[in-house]
Amino acid sequence: MTAESTRPGRVLVTGGASxxxxxxxxxxxxxxxxxxxxxRDISNVTAVxxxxxxxxxxxxxxxxxRQAAETLDGLDAVVTAAGIDRCGKLEDVAAEDWEKVIxxxxxxxxxxxxxxxxxxxANHGRAVTVASTLGKRALPEASAYCASKFGVMGFxxxxxxxxxxxxxxxxMIPGGMKTKFFDDRPEQYKPQDDSRLNDPANVAQAxxxxxxQPQGCEIREMLICHEDEGSWP
Numbered sequence: 001m002t003a004e005s006t007r008p009g010r011v012l013v014t015g016g017a018s019x020x021x022x023x024x025x026x027x028x029x030x031x032x033x034x035x036x037x038x039x040r041d042i043s044n045v046t047a048v049x050x051x052x053x054x055x056x057x058x059x060x061x062x063x064x065x066r067q068a069a070e071t072l073d074g075l076d077a078v079v080t081a082a083g084i085d086r087c088g089k090l091e092d093v094a095a096e097d098w099e100k101v102i103x104x105x106x107x108x109x110x111x112x113x114x115x116x117x118x119x120x121x122a123n124h125g126r127a128v129t130v131a132s133t134l135g136k137r138a139l140p141e142a143s144a145y146c147a148s149k150f151g152v153m154g155f156x157x158x159x160x161x162x163x164x165x166x167x168x169x170x171x172m173i174p175g176g177m178k179t180k181f182f183d184d185r186p187e188q189y190k191p192q193d194d195s196r197l198n199d200p201a202n203v204a205q206a207x208x209x210x211x212x213q214p215q216g217c218e219i220r221e222m223l224i225c226h227e228d229e230g231s232w233p
Contacts, residue, residue, distance in 0.1 A: 007031060007032040007033050008028045008031050008032075008033035008076070008077060008208060008211040008212070009033055009034070009076030009077060009123075009125075009211075010033070010034045010036070010072040010073075010074060010075050010076045010077070011024070011028045011033055011034070011035045011036070011075075011076060011077045011078070011079060011211070012035075012036050012038065012065065012068055012069075012075055012077070012078045012079070012112070012116060013025050013028070013035050013036070013037055013038070013078075013079045013081060014037075014038045014039070014055050014078075014079070014080050014081055014082035014108065014109075014112055015038075015039055015055075015080075015081040015082030015083060016035065016036075016037030016038065016039055016045070016048075016050070016081065017037055017039035017041055017042050017043075017044055017045050017050070018039070018041075018044075018179065018180060019081070019177070019179035019180060019181055019200055020081045020130065020174065020177060020179060020200040020203055020204065021037070021039070021079070021081035021082065022200075023200035023201045023203065023204035024079050024081060024204045024207055025037060025047075025048060026201075026204065027201070027204040027205060027207070027208050028208070029047065029048070031208055033076075033211075034048075034072060035048050036048060036049045036050070036051070036068045036071065036072060037049070037050035037051070038050075038051050038053050038055065038061070038064050038065075038068070038082070038112070039051075039052065039053070039082065040052065040053065040054045040055075049068070049071060049072075051064040051067060051068060054104075055080075055082045055104055055108030055109075055111065055112060056100065056103030056104045056107060056108050056111075058107070058111045061108070061111040061112055061115055062111070062115045065112060065115035065116050065119075066115070069116070069119045074119050074122060074123055075116055075119040075120060075123065075125055076120075076123050076125045076126070076211075077120070077125050077126045077127070077128065077211050078112060078113060078116045078120065078125075078126075078127045078128065079128045079130070079207060080108070080109040080112055080113065080127075080128070080129050080130055080152075081130050082104060082105075082108055082109075083104060083105050083130065083132075083148075083181070084100065084101055084104045084105065085101060085142075085144070085145045085181070085185070086098060086100070086101050086144050086145075087141055087142060087145075087185055087186065087189040088141055088186075088189075089140075089141055090143050093143075093144060097144075098143070098144040099144075101144035101145060101147075101148050102144065102147060102148050102151070104148075105145070105148035105149060105151075105152065106147075106148040106149075106151040106152055106155070109129055109130075109152055109155065110155060113127050113129070113159065117163075117167070120167045121163075121166050121167055124166070124167060124168075124215055125167055125168070126167060126168035126169070126170065126210065126211060127156075127159070127167060127168070127169050127170070128170045128171075128172055128207055128210055128211070129152050129155070129156045129159075129169070129170070129171050129172070130152070130172050130174065131149045131152040131153050131156070131171050131172065131173045132145070132149040132152075132173065132174065132175075133173060133174070133175045133176075133223070133225060133229065133231040133232040134146050134149050134231060135149030135150050135152055135153045135173060136153070136173065136223075136232070136233075137231060137232060137233065138150075139231065141189070152171070153171060153173075156169055156170075156171040157171070157220075160218075160220055168210075168213070168218050169218070169220070170210045170218070170219050170220060170221065170222065171220065171221045171222075172203065172206065172207060172210070172222055172224070173221060173222065173223040173224070174198065174203045174223075174224055174225060175197075175198055175223075175224070175225025175226060175229035175231055175232055176191060176196070176197045176198065176225070176226070176229065176230075176231065177197055177198045177199070177200045177203060178194060178197040178198070178199055178200065179200055195228075196226050196228040196229065196230060197226060198224070198225055198226040198229075202224065203224055206222055206224045210222065
């Protein structure tokens with residue numbers, strides 16, 4: 001993607017089959033870009049190329065990113081929107097479930113970015129990592145999610161420092177969104193007021209804004225949420 005280009009280019013989106021990821025795919029398409037999806041369930045993805053992969057599986061991620069990059073003849077950006085949660089007190093959440101949150105949200109982000117790094121460097125591309133307002137403020141009974149998103153924040157800052165001048169790195173910090181993310185939670189952990197959740201399309205537009213910056217100009221962090229967001233500040 002050149003400095004003069006306003007199109008998002010070739011964008012790899014994890015979690016691109018639903019929620020924020022799907023909103024990013026739609027926004028990239030409408031902006032004239034070429035998205036490609038990595039998701040564990042791609043049965044509903046029809047408009048773009050998609051690869052079925054669990055992002056917590058590093059070897060599978062490496063192969064899927066390679067195939068995607070070869071199919072598109074390179075990558076201009078990666079957006080790591082895949083994410084899961086398991087709520088509850090630490091002693092009540094099975095260790096396997098707790099560690100799976102870390103595996104998807106943090107290690108999955110790292111694996112995708114690591115695998116895409118040679119392609120991004122070749123094109124002075126961008127990595128947009130998706131953290132959360134719970135990567136800045138901890139809440140009880142959310143230790144796995146908070147740990148994973150605080151980790152994404154630290155990883156992204158270190159990556160930006162490490163790759164300055166080679167690729168762009170932006171941490172997107174969204175508040176709660178109207179997606180199916182909350183559907184499999186116990187009732188007490190679901191938002192009680194959907195009107196205070198942001199439309200993922202708004203966050204996707206913010207990500208497009210990041211991708212549209214000219215070379216040499218970086219948005220390092222962007223926090224975006226509904227005006228009545230309860231998890232920030």
